[in-house]
Amino acid sequence: MKETGKIWMNGRLVPFGSAKVHVLTHALHYASAVFEGIRCYSTPRGPAIFRLDAHVERLFKSAKMYSMKIPYTQKQIADAIIRTVRASKLGECYIRPLVYRGYGFMGLTPTRNSVDVAIACWSWPAGESKTGTGTGGIRCCVSSWSRIDSRSQPMKAKSASNYANAALARVEALESGYDEAIMLDFEGNVVEGSAENVFVVKDGAISTPSSSLGILEGITRDSVIQIIEEGGGYVVESAIKRDDLYVADEIFMTGTAAEIKPVTSIDRIRIGNAKPGPVTRTLRRAYADAARGRDERFSEWLTPV
Ligand SMILES: Cc1ncc(COP(=O)(O)O)c(C=O)c1O
Structure with a gap:
């Protein structure tokens, strides 16, 4: 993994290597996380994210099915994704928004744990460029x-x-x-x-x-x-x-x-x-x-x- 740019964590862009969670984060133990995989392509008009709205909508649907209330609007998440890609300075990249139950309580019941959001991106060459x-x-x-x-x-x-x-x-x-x-x-x-x-x-x-x-x-x-x-x-x-x-x-x-x-x-x-x-x-x-x-x-x- 080549560490490039920043990772958005609960509203803040942090250096790639500092985007850390506690080992007792609920999602690590009970898979209480939903996520997306999105691509940004290089186009004649500059880098562009492919079907961003559809991906953000699916992320919210996934969270809903697990009763996870994302503490941001779809527009805020879409804007955060754009900000993260911009900060990466990558022309083409793969983007991973992740919504997960955070650190705080241990045990299966997830409802007391925070719903945290992270957005990362990295280089993952697409077919045509490969x-x-x-x-x-x-x-x-x-x-x-x-x-x-x-x-x-x-x-x-x-x-x-x-x-x-x-x-x-x-x-x-x-x-x-x-x-x-x-x-x-x-x-x-x-x-x-x-x-x-x-x-x-x-x-x-x-x-x-x-x-x-x-x-x-x-x-x-x-x-x-x-x-x-x-x-x-x-x-x-x-x-x-x-x-x-x-x-x-x-x-x-x-x-x-x-x-x-x-x-x-x-x-x-x-x-x-x-x-x-x-x-x-x-x-x-x-x-x-x-x-x-x-x-x-x-x-x-x-x-x-
Ligand atoms: C199980 C599964 N099916 C289908 C897909 C294809 O989905 P998409 O085209 O939205 O990436 C994926 C990829 O995310 C997947 O993990």
């Missing part, structure tokens, strides 16, 4: 870990606790020689990746698991759907099973960190000709153009820093 338009893809497995669902905890919240399940799947995939895991629910429906949504292309139709399955409703997923609709196409929300993955023409995953990642094999079974397919390649270009301010149709997605 690999141009990107020619490779990732190899995925279907995880042996089932994705927990909304009967257990609110999966539409981007909460730290959801990532315990996701991290088990991610580590299992990496240790088995894959790049990423795709998770099924208890009924065998494809749900999402450890930190991405999933899309399948078959015979010209594009489908994705329904939001009613308890996926994280990805902002990249929504952006991709809007880009497809703007181009006159559509995406079907449908039940996708493991064997639908094996016979797909193309599969891609979406997420703020991942952007659009082509999947070239599942469980070592080749998808298409094991290269990023034409739909995925077109969408990657279109997404990069929208995020980097090269497509005026989506300019309202960008907040200048």
Whole structure:
């Protein structure tokens, strides 16, 4: 981690290395935290934050699902995010707003602990800056870990606790020689990746698991759907099973960190000709153009820093 700029903590910008919490902070013990992952891209008009309002809105929804009252308005948090990015002086960066139960009381019951907010950003190269338009893809497995669902905890919240399940799947995939895991629910429906949504292309139709399955409703997923609709196409929300993955023409995953990642094999079974397919390649270009301010149709997605 390269320490750059400042971190916003409860209203104050503090030097990166001084942004510390007590070891008895509630969230460290009980995963009582919700967060966001946002990207700032370099655009012809300077650095701009991609879909800032949508991310801040989701952060507040996540907090609401855990009865955490954020002691700031959405506008104050959006402004604080812009301030933090400015202070970092990074042209492109990844931004992590975190809302967590703080230090003060120990024990499971979180309601007496403060709701604290931190915002950090750091350099995390995006696809285009790393690999141009990107020619490779990732190899995925279907995880042996089932994705927990909304009967257990609110999966539409981007909460730290959801990532315990996701991290088990991610580590299992990496240790088995894959790049990423795709998770099924208890009924065998494809749900999402450890930190991405999933899309399948078959015979010209594009489908994705329904939001009613308890996926994280990805902002990249929504952006991709809007880009497809703007181009006159559509995406079907449908039940996708493991064997639908094996016979797909193309599969891609979406997420703020991942952007659009082509999947070239599942469980070592080749998808298409094991290269990023034409739909995925077109969408990657279109997404990069929208995020980097090269497509005026989506300019309202960008907040200048
Ligand atoms: C479990 C999960 N699903 C989907 C996504 C994609 O969401 P977004 O596109 O908003 O980053 C993420 C990434 O944050 C995630 O962690």
